[in-house]
Amino acid sequence: MSYPVLICDDSALARKQMARSLPASLNAEITFAVHGLDALEKLEASTFKLMFLDLTMPELDGFETLEEIKKRGLDIPVVVVSGDIQPKAKERVMSLGAKAFIQKPIDKDALNAVLRELVEKKATPQTYAPVAPVELPILKRRDIYMEVANVSIGQAADALARHFDVFVHLPLPNVNIFEVSELHMALRDLADNDQVSGVCQGFSGEGIAGEALVLLSDSSVADLKKLMKVPADSEELEELELLMDVSNILVGAFLNGLGKQSEVRFFQSPPVLLGQHIPIDSVIKNTTGSFSKTMTFEVSYTIDKTSIRCDLLFMFVDESLPLLDNKLSYLMEDF
Template structure:
């Protein structure tokens, strides 16, 4: 009898490698990997896939869409969702779409082992170990997965506070010159008026600034959602939101790479300013930066906002060393 076929579907090579490491070492299984939802569906339609470990936040076709297609086409492949999106609504949604279980990223080997046993895919608890070295993983891809995990934890906290569902983006990670950063922010602003909250951070020689950017048209809607009626000041809302979201995201990154970030006080940067004015305020400090862009939206509300994490050029080498411990 041939061993069962396990399909790992995740757009991050680091996430796929972490899942390979988490699998029971002596589990006789044939492992295949794909980097997106469309490829996963194509492979399952060919037949012979017994189990899929599925990410949710992926470009083009996300995990929710994959689950919906599997249910519509009545495939018998079992699915365990392994995702950084740990919002309570996310868990409920994937289970309602037919997933057998949900595991938060990065997957804990014991939790994965117990989940496999509960589903009848293992007869007993087995030895855990690493299954080969897998593919080579670059810094940007690895750091993007670290940010993805941190972003999911931050969104879960915000969703709980607001009682909403946060639609999570795929993080965008780039090394940018100041001119490129200007263009990236201009694209995020879409030529609208905006307000940003800036908060500096430093830890273990790694430093940078976080920018939470709101279109002015979204500020009052968010203030009403956070809610104290007419007496709730827009700036108070922005400072509260930035403190919650930035702190949670930075804490999620720091926990994974064994750091502690100290954060400065959040400051309103260029209230109702144009994108050019925002750039000019900090042009001297943003000559070159590792830029992480997260574009959030709130389901059921016309509210969108961007979180930018801007790490200094000197931080990149130190971050690379930290990330290397996750990759190797």
């Protein structure tokens, strides 16, 4: 007898990792869903004994999917597997009915511990006919970088959330190879004609190098000062300190997450202020550097119940890409 399992994640790499991590003894019959709406359709059409659910997805994210499962009265134990590791995210999914939370990248010991709790034990050993092998997703280079970025930005959001005691909304990252002109267009789209404050930090490790850019709109800076209850008589100094704090927190946590996945120890330079309350074109002028083409990881964080938005971009120099590809090549392999 098989054990029907639904794995819901928009990342092809994460679906493959989850499927490969399930123990053979479970005799899992695996079905994949690529977002929450897809998962709900499959839950309505078939019966599953266990579901693994990502949080950061298009169409319907994990939080919304849990709400719909509860609303529809669907009886399915759900284990959340996510890179969004904020304490408030964990609290929220458990309050919505999830049975457990596992941090990405998947740890087999943590998974097995959850399975021991959730999978019904049989009184006597039974022999099951093996199920047909599931067709695993075919991975592309972009799939690897999207999931690696997803885990890393989750760690950055967690660091920001803990530092300011807030809940940070974590959207899907964008991963792109840009010509410099295209990068400038992307930056203008991010700024959306608003005045911004920008901080830049260089980073390097084992030949992999680039720059991180943190952008805060003027409205975000004002709200952030209110959130931190900055005294009016020290606003200018406190604002600069806040900018530097936010940059160090986000860049440091992201590089730590990327470094763990690629087994590279990254070093970051001190943050450099590009300007406060300036047009985005002034930021662009200061970040032209030596890039001719760059791979970028881009994410826009927002803080719950505020208008605060922080844009984070990591730009890798051309020469770094083959080295980073090599460091992450193990993710392309079967395991």
